[in-house]
Amino acid sequence: MQLTGLRRTGVLLAIPGIALVLLLHWQVFFWVPTEVTMGVIQRIYYVHVPSAWVAFMAFGIVAACSAAYLWLGDERLDMAAVSAAEGGVLFTTIVLLTGPLWARTAWGTWWTWEPRLTSTLLLWFIYVGYLLLRGATDSPQRGKRFAAVLGILGILDIPLIHLSVTWFRSLHPQAVVMRPEGPQADPSMVITLLTGLAAFTLLFFAIMTYRYALERLTVERSTAFAGTPAPSVAGGGA
Amino acid sequence: MTAYLNQVRIIVWRDLTVELRSRERIAAMGGFAVLVAVLIYYAIDLTIVRPRDVAAGLIWMTILFSGMLGFGRAFAMDLEQDQLQGILLSPISRGAFYLGKTIANFALLTAVEALVFTVFGGFFNLSYGGTAWLIVAVVVATAGVAGLGTLLGAIAVHTRPSDSILPLLAFPLLIPLVIHAVMATGRLMAGRPPAEVGGNLRMLAAFAILFLAAGTVLFRYVVEE
Numbered sequence: 001m002q003l004t005g006l007r008r009t010g011v012l013l014a015i016p017g018i019a020l021v022l023l024l025h026w027q028v029f030f031w032v033p034t035e036v037t038m039g040v041i042q043r044i045y046y047v048h049v050p051s052a053w054v055a056f057m058a059f060g061i062v063a064a065c066s067a068a069y070l071w072l073g074d075e076r077l078d079m080a081a082v083s084a085a086e087g088g089v090l091f092t093t094i095v096l097l098t099g100p101l102w103a104r105t106a107w108g109t110w111w112t113w114e115p116r117l118t119s120t121l122l123l124w125f126i127y128v129g130y131l132l133l134r135g136a137t138d139s140p141q142r143g144k145r146f147a148a149v150l151g152i153l154g155i156l157d158i159p160l161i162h163l164s165v166t167w168f169r170s171l172h173p174q175a176v177v178m179r180p181e182g183p184q185a186d187p188s189m190v191i192t193l194l195t196g197l198a199a200f201t202l203l204f205f206a207i208m209t210y211r212y213a214l215e216r217l218t219v220e221r222s223t224a225f226a227g228t229p230a231p232s233v234a235g236g237g238a
Numbered sequence: 239m240t241a242y243l244n245q246v247r248i249i250v251w252r253d254l255t256v257e258l259r260s261r262e263r264i265a266a267m268g269g270f271a272v273l274v275a276v277l278i279y280y281a282i283d284l285t286i287v288r289p290r291d292v293a294a295g296l297i298w299m300t301i302l303f304s305g306m307l308g309f310g311r312a313f314a315m316d317l318e319q320d321q322l323q324g325i326l327l328s329p330i331s332r333g334a335f336y337l338g339k340t341i342a343n344f345a346l347l348t349a350v351e352a353l354v355f356t357v358f359g360g361f362f363n364l365s366y367g368g369t370a371w372l373i374v375a376v377v378v379a380t381a382g383v384a385g386l387g388t389l390l391g392a393i394a395v396h397t398r399p400s401d402s403i404l405p406l407l408a409f410p411l412l413i414p415l416v417i418h419a420v421m422a423t424g425r426l427m428a429g430r431p432p433a434e435v436g437g438n439l440r441m442l443a444a445f446a447i448l449f450l451a452a453g454t455v456l457f458r459y460v461v462e463e
Contacts, residue, residue, distance in 0.1 A: 070459050125410035132406065136397035146393045149456045150407065153389075156452055157411050160444060164414035 003213055010209040017202030024199050027192040035189075041105040044098050050196035051094040052120070054204045058088030059127060059155060061208075066151035069144070075219070078144045081151060083211035085130050087204050092124045119161045126154040245330045249338020254345060256315065263311050267304040267350045274300045275357045289362035294424030297358050298416055302383070302409075304350050309387035310404045312343055313395040322461070332458035336388065340453065343391075344384040351376060364427070371432040372423065378442040379419040385449035386411055392460045415445045 028046050035042035065081035068074070099117060100110040111117065130150050137143035257263060278296050282289070316322040325335060355376075358364055366372055386408060394404040422438040 070456075122410045122413060125406075129403075129407045129410065132403065133393070133397065136399060136403055138398065142396055145459050145462065146396070149389070149393065149459055152456065153386075153411060153452055156448060157414070160441070160448065161414045164417050164441060 003216065006209055006213040006216070010206050010213065013202050013206035013209060017199055017206050020195055020199030020202065024192065024195045027188075027195055032188050032192045033186055039105075041102055044102045046192050046196045048095060048098040048102065049193060050200040051091045051098065053197055054200045055088050055091040055095060055120075055123075057201070058084045058091065058204060058208075059123065059151075059158075062088060062127070062130070062151045063155035066148035070148050070152075078148065079212050079215040079219075080208075081148065082131075082134065082215060083208045085127055085147075085151065086211055087207050089124065089127050089131065090207070091200070091204065092120060092127070095120055096124060115162065119158070122161055123154070123158065126150070126157070130154065242331065242334050245334035246338045246341065249325075249330065249335055250341045250345075253312075253339065253342035257342070257346065262315075263308045264346060264349060266311070267308045267346070268353050270307055271300050271304045271350055271354050272357055274303060275354070275361055279361055290364055290427065293358060293362060293364050294420045294427060297354055297423065298420050300354050300358075301347070301351055301380075302412065302416065304354075305347050305383055305387055306405045306408065308346055308350070309343060309384075309391035309408075310394055310401050312339060312388060312391045314400070317395055326461060326463070332461060333454045335461070336392075336453050336457035337450075339392075340384050340388040340450065343388050344380055347380050347384055347387075348377070351380065366427055371435070372426040375419065375422040375426060375435065375439060375442065378439065378446055379415060379422075382415050382442060382446035382449050383412065385446060385453050389449070389453040389457060389460065392457065415442065418442050418445075 024046060028043050032043065032046070034040055061084035062081050065077045065084065069077035069081060099120075103112065104110050130147050133150055134143045134147045137146065278300070282292065313322065316325070326332075355366065359366065387404075390404055390407050394400045394407065397403050418438040418441045422435040422442065425435050426432070
């Protein structure tokens with residue numbers, strides 16, 4: 001895709017994404033009923049859960065693009081992988097910040113070594129390592145290959161990480177929306193959650209598209225000026 | 239298959255011979271491990287904490303830290319003397335190169351572990367019950383640590399902050415393995431029946447298989463010029 005096309009796609013994703021975020025705010029603060037046991041603090045759930053969903057999707061994209069990059073060697077796949085990784089780290093950070101805010105009220109503690117918290121934290125570290133690694137080599141090509149290897153290792157490790165940390169008893173709230181028997185929550189809560197999912201997914205793809213265009217520009221500019229492939233922007237000289 | 243195993247054997251023999259002659263890594267790892275044990279002795283108040291309650295975790299932390307020290311250097315020697323280029327140009331396959339390096343690292347770490355268990359046993363007056371199963375648990379866990387450590391060591395040696403980046407990359411992937419290693423070691427040391435750690439042993443085996451398989455497949459992308 002050409003750069004103008006990318007920019008247009010980014011705008012097309014960002015406008016409905018931002019509109020839905022505004023709608024989500026209205027729903028969260030004025031529309032959705034307050035949950036009985038947890039109270040007002042439960043509303044953070046509409047930001048927390050969509051962020052977690054987007055983060056997992058992002059790391060899936062990183063792994064798929066990384067594997068395809070190692071196999072086919074197409075630079076565009078690597079650009080897509082790094083764009084998704086930055087978005088994924090951003091949304092994982094949101095998960096890790098909103099979680100404790102909620103936990104402080106609901107569980108009475110900022111942090112607990114609960115399985116999903118631990119695996120999310122480890123995931124965050126793995127993909128921060130991914131971004132660090134890209135900037136840590138003298139040869140950009142090598143950095144890309146190393147990062148791709150780590151991107152694949154990360155996704156392979158996730159099921160085992162989750163199994164391991166679940167060894168300890170889980171106190172995370174169990175699923176109330178995605179259940180075989182159908183949602184247990186109030187319909188307006190389900191709608192608000194779906195708004196959040198749609199808003200954050202669109203925003204993520206908008207961010208990823210812009211980041212991809214930036215990576216393209218950086219590479220094109222330095223090839224035009226120096227005749228050599230450019231170092232990636234990611235993790236710049238960590 | 240025989241040719242492949244022969245290639246693995248050549249790499250293992252080469253690495254261990256170099257190590258036996260220079261004693262560069264084993265000295266660093268062993269010395270470091272003993273010093274950590276001394277530090278730990280003064281870091282915990284033995285009038286409050288019974289050493290055997292926390293020994294398994296401390297032993298694994300010591301093993302992991304010395305492991306990082308050794309794996310970081312595993313490819314440095316090859317790189318300094320341009321031997322890596324030579325091995326890559328030789329008919330030895332990338333997978334065999336990786337497995338050979340991993341086995342050599344495994345042997346090195348096992349030697350350090352023997353030292354760590356002996357030193358902790360002496361310093362903290364520990365007795366190791368259920369020895370046979372304890373050895374099984376430690377060996378399987380070490381296979382996983384060496385499998386991942388070798389792959390990431392090959393990555394780290396080509397980066398600018400080579401020594402500091404290895405633990406950053408390795409620990410998040412290794413923490414779940416350590417959970418099982420510590421649980422299995424702790425319970426077996428306390429003389430619990432082996433059936434109680436069956437699940438941990440299976441998970442340790444799963445990690446070892448995953449890391450070794452991923453390493454064998456992905457290693458060629460790491461050493462590619």
